[in-house]
Amino acid sequence: MRLFNTLSGEVDELVPSDGKELRMYACGPTVYDYGHIGNFRTFLEIDVLRRFLKLTGVQLRHVMNITDVDDKIIRNSSAAGISIGDYTKKYVEAFFEDLDALGVQRPEIIARATENIDRMVELIEKLKEAGAAYKTEDGSWYFKLKAFPEYGKLSKKDLSGMEDGARVDVDEYEKDSARDFALWKAPKPGETAWDTVIGRGRPGWHIECSAMSMKYLGDSFDLHAGGEDLMFPHHENEIAQSESVTHQPLARHWMHVRFLLVDGKKMSKSEGNFYTLRDLLLKGYKASAIRLALISVPYRHQLNFTFDGLVDATAAIDRLRTFNGRLTKGKFEAGENPEVQAAVKKSHQDYMAALANDLNTAEARAPIFDLVRLSNTAMDQGKFFEADREAVKRVLADFDAVFAVIEDRDAEPMRKAVEWAKQEGREADVAPELLAQVSLTDDAINALLAERDQAKRRRDFGRADAIRKELTEKGIVIEDSKDGVRWKRK
RNA sequence: GCGCCGGUGGCGAAGUGGCUAACGCACAGGUCUGCAAAACCUGCACUCGCGGGUUCGAUUCCCGCCCGGCGCUCCA
Incomplete structure (x- = not known):
């Protein structure tokens, strides 16, 4: 198939480089809250890609990361007085439940950041050996942008004109250059941290994707995908981190899903x-x-x-x-x-x-x-x-x-959503018709339809129509046909 | 400011240098039906933001303008 490639700026043929298995990496969620429809547009479009590739007989090795440690997670979990693991558990589960509801297939491999800290540390050490990483006085590590002249090739940004120090963040005065980005963050007091050979701290956001894609897909793979916002700086930084060590293209093909608007x-x-x-x-x-x-x-x-x-x-x-x-x-x-x-x-x-x-x-x-x-x-x-x-x-x-919409799998997500709303004390947010519909069992519907059929046989159309009206109000649509009556939940 | 994308019927949206400008939704009339629903038929953009240019010919290519959106900081 042909797919637009952000890196080349053209629609390129997408094929497995080894002729057998297409290796792809797609950035997953940061699990600090419930997913919104913007998140899901991206996951859905990637799902469309994977489903189409499978339909054409392509074998996939698709990795998705779950970012289960970051600033927001640390902030929210400590505010709640629980560990980051306890905090993210709920949102990870919700995320997969939502994917199931939307019919998004699971990638072959799901990689969690907190389970791959050692890989990230190894990569930072390699970057240090390559002269692309340095440690600051507080114990944080940064990527040295000057060590990677190709920086900006994905998002087509020319950063050569950027003046160092023009917009330096006061908190980051230790960095050599304002554009250098964090590989490893030294902990502030009380923050979640890992003790490692490069010091105590936690990973920067970008390093996990470089480390995990390398682990599961090798130094260079076929396709990297994500939302358009990730193109810069996230993907650009991934490229810098990975390619400074491997000297190979991180991914040959890059796919970016456009943002959605809501009401314009x-x-x-x-x-x-x-x-x-x-x-x-x-x-x-x-x-x-x-x-x-x-x-x-x-x-x-x-x-x-x-x-x-x-x-x-x-x-x-x-x-x-x-x-x-x-x-x-x-x-x-x-x-x-x-x-x-x-x-x-x-x-x-x-x-x-x-x-x-x-x-x-x-x-x-x-x-x-x-x-x-x-x-x-x-x-x-x-x-x-x-x-x-x-x-x-x-x-x-x-x-x-x-497309995965013809086979009707809508009842389960509905039921679960209502259940969830009750648990979360959000019952007031449930649409009344939905509550009525969820409480109406198939047996009850069939009983009413049988009664309607009786009424019709004795040509009591008043009663028959009353039943139809009642069901319609509860979101049940009736269709009479030669083969008998059909109904469906609207 | 710099960069990028888009402006097609009531709405969503595809598409092409020249066949009747897809498809979905909505709407109107008809067929069918006890009435509906479903389904089908017919209708619904002489026109593709505006102005200019290239061309035998442009919605499709080029230039300018207007409008909308996005990125340049965290974000799918």
Whole structure:
């Protein structure tokens, strides 16, 4: 496939350098709070990439780090009077629960910063040997930017004109140069710290990714991915740290996911447009709708997240799921319709080609919806057969292998979110319809539908419609068809 | 200020130097239905921010302008 490469500034072919396994590293979360939808856009787009690569038969070795030690974590945990491990545990668990809700697949390897301190220390020692690291009087270590002339090659920044001392942070007066960044931070009194051969302290933010990518993927690997904000300085610093030691490109290919806006503005708590995944689930939006809304705009474009967009995505998913139900449960005669078969072939080709072209998810959706319409028409006309069903099913399977929204896995995240809200004392934030829906069991729904069926048989449409209305108000949609009544949770 | 990205129907959004400018949502009319829902059909941008240029021809290339967003500090 072809994927934009930040390093080259062009759309390059993405292939495993060893011809077998694609080795990739993607920056994971800093677990100091619940993840917000901006975080998840990045993880979702990376998930789309991984799912598409797997669909095309590429083997993956995908590493994601979890930053479980940093300034915010230390500050928040000490404020709470607990260890950083106890503090982060909750957010790590929440993070994975959220990924599950959104259908984000697990990377092959998950690497935690606190479990790799020794690797980071080793790397800092090597940097020292290479003349790229120095220790200051307080016991901190810094990377010496002057030792890495290529600095800025990823973000295309020319820092040569930056004057030393122009904007020196008063706390960091010991650094040789204002732009030098921390590899290792000496602890302030009472702070979490590790005793190591390079002194007592904790790692700087950037060093973990260099150390862990090297550990799991080697000195040079295929792809490094993350949010656009990480390009500078985080990724630039990773490159400096790694390449100063290995003298090889850290990664050949770099992918950066664009930020999302919410209601046209950058998401921020002060703007009041800041949403965690849980906030949205409690409002009654389906995890699948959130997933589709966040991946339907190609990763390199700014995405404006709105509630209207979520409603839109919900409707689109409904259409796909309704069709899928018709396809699965319908009865078709043996045989095939050449027109359907031809459309299947074209649809699949166009779908794969769109994704192979820098993950154009917006374009990839189109042929799928085209096929849905064409198939529905054929079914309406009685010109859809058993072999058509099988062929169309295969296309939908490949669609769902990447988009992962047709198969309905929405009930579990809903239920968990409501449970969580109760535990956290946030029950007031749960949308009333959601509470009603969660409390309504399948058995209760089926009982009401049976009663409605009885009413309809005796042509008591008043009673039948009353039941339908009651269910509708609780978010249950009813569809009568020749094959009986169908219902779904809206 | 410097750098970067975008401005396509009511909304989201794809795309191309010249076929009827995808697709989704919404809306309107129709078919079907006890009524709905679902599904289908039809309609919905003579036009792609504005001005100029290149060209036989530009929404697509170039220049200028306006508007929106982002980065240059922690941040997915």
